[in-house]
Amino acid sequence: MKMQSLPLLAVVALFPFSMEAQVKSEWVYLNAQQKLSYKTLEKGDRIMDFSYAGYMGGGVRIPAPPVKITLSAVEGDNSAAIQRAVNEIAAMEPVNGFRGTLLLKPGMYNCDNTIVINTSGIVIRGSGPGETGTVLKMTGEPHVCFSVQGRVNLQKAGKPAMITDRYVPSGANSFHLSDVAGLAAGDMIQISRPVTPAWVKFMGMDGLVRDGKKQTWITGEITVERVIKKIEGHKVILELPLTDNYDAAYLGTSSVIKVMVSGEISQVGLELMRIVSPAQSGTINEKAHKAFNIRGAADAWARDIDVYNTVNSISVSDAKRVTLSRINIYHETPTKGAAKPADLNGSGSQILFNQCKVQGDNVFYFATGAKVSGPIVLLNCTFLGNGWIQPHQRWATGVLVDECNVPDGGIDFMNRGIMGSGHGWSIGWAVAWNCKAKTYLNQQPPGAANWVIGSLGEKTKRAIPFDTIPYLPEGYYDAHNTPVSPSSLYLAQLSERLGAVALANIGY
Template sequence: MQHTILYKNAATLLALVLFTGTAGAQKTTQAVPGNNKSHWVQMNTREQLEYTTTSRGDRIMDFSYAGYEGGGVKLPEVKVAARVYPVAGDNTPNIQKAIDSVAKLPLENGFRGAVVLAAGDFECMQTISIAHSGIVLRGSGIATRIRMTGAPHVAIRLEAPVQTRPMSSKVPVTDVYIPSGTDVMTVADDKEFTAGDLVVITKPVTPEWVQFMGMDRLVRDGKKQTWITGELSLERTVKTVRGNRITIDVPFTDNYDAAFTKPAVTVQKIVKTGGLQHAGVEDLLIDAPEQSVTISQGHHSAIRTRGLTDGWIRNVQIRNTVNSVGIGGRRITVADLDIRHTVPTVGAAKPADLSADGAQLLFNRCAIQGDNVFFLATGAKVSGPIVLLHCTFTGNGWIQPHQRWATGLLVDGCNVPDGGIDFMNRGEMGSGHGWAIGWAVAWNCRAKTYLNQQPPGAYNWVIGCVGLPQQRAMPFDKEPLLPEGIYDAHGAAVIPASLYLAQLKSRLGGQATEATGYTGTK
């Protein structure tokens, strides 16, 4: 289903801040229902989305590509290939033996089969590992409990090494400026590329850009801190090639300004082998003993993925793990995850219950209950889209992109009643985390507080949200207060109710939102 995107110039909105400080507090007690509209994304009478652009053409990106198979695809029901029943003592060897046995089966439509754990307690002293494609570890609902014992470890890993091989030379991008949220670039030589190619787009981290971002002056305890070095890269698939103009399958999460990218941004065709595809964990409970520890002490964690493409975690309950779920890879859905803590971690450094270290990640209807945590944090140089959709996080914690320039985050319809949503410059914290996020959006959320700061040359938006805006200097400083990002329609929910679902429906049709678990969305 094709859709039309209509643009309106918004040069006058560059300095728009509708509510700040105490003025914002007067408008944040109750979201006002009705037909309130955002200045930046609107739905017209034909249910087409209209996007306002900045003077340089940047816009809020289409986040609907986040999730399994690139969004809008129902998570599959995989046939049973093996069953495991609990035994006395350490159950890890029995479970691993079943997984390794299924790994020898042939792939059928991308899957080998599900290893199903029966109801009961499975004491596990070691990590359960899924390292081959097409395998799902499934419990029998919360009656299946993986009870973590023994030395601190990760309960379940879905990991396999990935090898990347270049298939062309690095071709320079010739655009003077590529706006964030667009999907087209111009290259010096189009002969290297055809539709369907996997490419890596690489942006050098130059001293000029680091200085422009104000990140060349980070000093802590008399020692210079390094924000980022090297390169920023993202992988995309070539959609079309017309002359020297290349269209990619997923929009850019960042802008590309030739004034700060010498040598030039480049595009290179690559081939990736290894990793694992179409794998998941579902329908079980992971239970760790209470851990009142600092994050530098040994602790039990729940799930890690790395090298995973088109995978999922769904209907998993997690108790008392620390740094609970870390997601690396591409096109992954985490749905109906429930994490709860009966004791908080200790110390100033906080663990991240959800760690987003990949691209096209969807966290859908997740719940967390706990104190002294980051509900979600992002890793260094992460390029989204990453979406938190209709999540509820209670306790003293924060949704806080965490370090070294992640881009392309949407927090959509989330509720953080006791904590905050922070799009911020973390400065010297964590040995120079600095600007943690650019091109992030909070849409129709409710939180106790917001810290929405605007990086040089980029934007962060808080739209249709309820909660108290704050304004602060960089950590460890008292002044100057950092510029605020955009607050749009603050204290009044806007339409569409969900930006992600509206974008998904606009791109793929109503069946895509239904496949994601929603009907009748607008």
């Protein structure tokens, strides 16, 4: 069925979590034709289209594959029985991409060991996240409750071609190549952005020293994968926009090569359950129970899960097109020490955290790893306590914090300097849109941008960590303390790209 677009002003009225929008942003706004228009920087960089984040690339309803095995809780350890059931479903033939669902009936399931999903097409579904639903109680030595684990292998095919544009802006979806022989629409390519001494110096990251020892920010290259939409002459048009720019003045020549992917698992889900750990209040260097990991997977999801007392609770890494919806994490006690755990680690591409909640102190509510290329979206999430949304280390790009509430904490787009082991500039091309937070630290990386738009809370300035002066340059603030229209950037972009059906598919 063809999706019909609603006017974006009508879409705005549908958003249940929206603040009252009053003005237009100068960076993204509705034009006279009720289409989104984007202001660009001098070289063409712009706020990207984040709507590709989420299961199946955004705007697709989470499926409900049929139940193949049903389990009830038993006395003692249940993890072995659950793992046997998962393995039994893994041996079934897939139908329309799914092998089937393991249903856990209401009850208390003590689990001594990690439950692993390493085959495509498997869903583990509980009977609700409430106290009378499905409760997985983590027992035994500290471990992760669920591990969704593929083993991604990228095999290069053919010869690399060089990007011939002197500058490809962030947010663009095309570039020109020296040679397009062997490439076609539908091919996956790997784009390699070299980490050169010239770029590291330009970023001010060549002088990081801690305790008399030089700290290394980034080496090697930053790679991203994209699918070719079409080719026009030597111009390659991508399905998914780029989250960073490619500046030959500092990078030299960036390259592209066709790749074949194997070992990745897909169509995997966790849903409708509660994961409970004993209270943990040690440092992040101590072993601790964790809720779940999703790694080496595509088109996966987790939804309607309540989590209690885990540390570094959820990690999505080396994964793409993943939705985490209505994940609620609660801490009875804070972790100790200056180094803080991250409850939500978003270190993949096209990741959507929708209507999630974290309640706890001395935590990073959300963080990223090194060289992460989004889009990554936090949509209508609430974070309560003394903590921070803080993309964390070594140049992640393409993060949107959209209509999120951090009443006692902060949203930080910052240079972390020598913190960690030389985390340095942690984030570029990030946006906080119509958020509420106690504080914002919005810093401007050289040759890049970060934005805080239509958001409520105190602006702060800071030098590089452990220095007092000078304050680092501020990123862009637009309509500060005044909500803008559209209320949600992600939902407006999704509606414009795929229509009102896409919003309904994800519950809006």
